[in-house]
Amino acid sequence: MRFPLLALLAEGPAHGYELKQAIEQRFGSVLPPLNTGQIYTTLSRLERDGLVDDDAVAQNGRPNKRVYRLTDAGRMELRGWVADATPAARMKDDFFMKLVLARAAGIADPLELIDRQRAAYLQALRELDDVTVADEVSALLVEGAALHLEADLKWLDLCEQRMGS
Amino acid sequence: MEPVIVTRGLTREYEGGVRALRGVDVSVDEGEFVAVTGPSGCGKSTLLNLLGGLDRPTSGEVEIGGRRVEALSEARWAHVRRDEIGFVFQFFNLIGNLSVADNVELPGLLAGLSPREVRARRAELLESLGIGEFADQSPTRLSGGQQQRVAIARALINRPRVLLADEPTGALDSASAREVMALLREAHDERGQTIVLVTHDARVAARADRVLAMRDGAVASETRLERGDKTAVARLMQLEV
Known part of the structure; x- marks a missing residue:
């Protein structure tokens, strides 16, 4: 959740x-x-690490709103995430474990x-x-x-x- | 539901002792959409050819609409094929020097429908398959996906009891393949068309209601597929932030 939040804050301050x-x-x-709670937990950790900062904005008759913004350190951190290639998917396959071991154990x-x-897999x-996905981003992900x-x-x-026989 | 197609103990041996089918029992209900998959050589195309009377079994029974057909003469089989079965093939098998409209109308005229009725059905089918504008053209001028749509219209003109499709997307790019599959599903969903489709492509098979996986000339497993809903997607994607 850290980097997505940093990336969203790169567009401008937000609560x-x-x-x-x-x-x-x-x-x-x-x-x-x-989970909203998870967002606030992550934001407070990012703040603790000096990657974001917040300004309290007064609201009529309600508690102050905390508007978060990226710090210079946060911008650096985000730049590193964006610049690094994402590692290839690992072969973490529970089914293969099951197949090999259940076969060996008879x-x-x-x-x-x-x-x-x-x-x-066919059902999935x-x-x-x-699914009918309306937007291009979701369609790409589904594809x-x-x-x-x-x-x-x-x-x-x-x-x-x-291995079938 | 009445079964439209039933086979019992169906086998097919070729000369030299090659056993393409080793006892297949299949039952397809009216309005069902069944996909048959498996690696090449598993016998899936042989099965389809036996269901459509394009080949004869070595032993076993085939029933179409409650009627035993495996021992029919070629002349009688020709009638069953014309009246009860629509075929769609991988390479379309359209007649190049007939117009799209004539290709689609031909089986209807051969079945003895009135020219007026055949024209009406053809116009409606071409329209619903999105190829109405090509009626007067030669099919050779159309793209693969468009040609396959013409072939689907031709297969449906006699309102067959069952549509048999052998790798209908095998010669198409992935976008055309998806369109053709969407149209087959539409024929199934909206007209209640019974479909048996052979494919090696899992993505295509996943569009059916039931998938029969073949191995070594026999049906190895059978899977009923349920429609997806919105919550399924988020679960499947496992996208985390």
Whole structure:
């Protein structure tokens, strides 16, 4: 959450609720509902680390509103995040662990495991394809997830060929 | 639901002892959309050809609309194909020196429908498939995706009991493939069209209601797919901030 908040503040000062709205608007339906408390916790940590600062703005009959802005250190930190290439996805695959170990222990038929996994991936692909996303950002993200699932399904075919019997 | 297609113990052996199908039992209900997938050589196209009478089984039964068809003569099969089955192939199989309209109308006229009725159905189909403007052109001038739409119109002109599609998106780019799949789904959702579709493409198979995965000439597993909803997306994306 740190870097997304820093990036949003690079557009200009904002209070916590505006940040929540901004990120929900950017990512639309593909983002799970955000926890407001988490946003404020992150903002106070960023403030503690000197990456953001806040100004209290008086409001009529209500507590002061805290408007956050990026500090110079925060801007540097953000620049580093943006400039670094993101590491390639790691092969963290719970299914593969299950397949290899259950097969070795003789406690499952590898073909059954593969079939069940294929059904789960197909269902996930179906759900992604049923989504109508209105905005381009969400559409790109959904397309990316579908491409990953297609790769997972192809990989299951390989697992079946080489480990199925 | 009445089954439209039933097979029992269907096998197909080719000369030299190659067993393409080793006992397939399949039942497709009226209005169902079934995808058959599997690696090349698994027997999925052989199965489709047996369902459509383009090939004959070595043993086993095929029922279409409650009627046994596996032992019919070629002449009788031709009638079943014309009246009860619509075909869509990977490479469209359209007739290049006939117009789009004539390609679509031909099976209707051969089935003995009145020219007026055939024209009306053709116009409605071309319109609903978004290719009404090409009626008078040769299909050879159209893109792959457009040609496949013409082939779908031709397959539906006799309001077949079942539409059999063999890799219908196999020769298309991904955007055209998605359009063709959307149209097949529409035919299924809005006309209640029964569809059996063979594909090696998981993305295409995922559009069906039920997926049969074949392996070594037999159905290895069967998956019923549920429609997605909005909450499913956020869960699937696992996008974190």
